[in-house]
Amino acid sequence: MNRKLKISLVIFSLVVLLGCTSEEVKTSDQHIQIDLSKAIKVNEHLLYIPIGRGNDGCMMYQAYSQTNPTTQAIIYQNGLGGFSMSKNKQNCL
Numbered sequence: 001m002n003r004k005l006k007i008s009l010v011i012f013s014l015v016v017l018l019g020c021t022s023e024e025v026k027t028s029d030q031h032i033q034i035d036l037s038k039a040i041k042v043n044e045h046l047l048y049i050p051i052g053r054g055n056d057g058c059m060m061y062q063a064y065s066q067t068n069p070t071t072q073a074i075i076y077q078n079g080l081g082g083f084s085m086s087k088n089k090q091n092c093l
Contacts, residue, residue: 034064040077048075048083058092 079091
């Protein structure tokens, strides 16, 4: 590998690493207020928090846990009380 290519690779790697580091610092200072009063308890460590209704009237939920990682996706409740990432407009709540 020639010298210019090595230097370019090192500079690129540093820029990428510094960009990731500054993003972590930037987001770690942010605090999000979460209203748990309307949350649906799925189990001891998992809640579904309502985040609003879509244009079709279906309530959208987001998974939340203080102790475990969660999938960051919109979740819908069907007329039978089940939850899914698939929306069924005919029987969503």
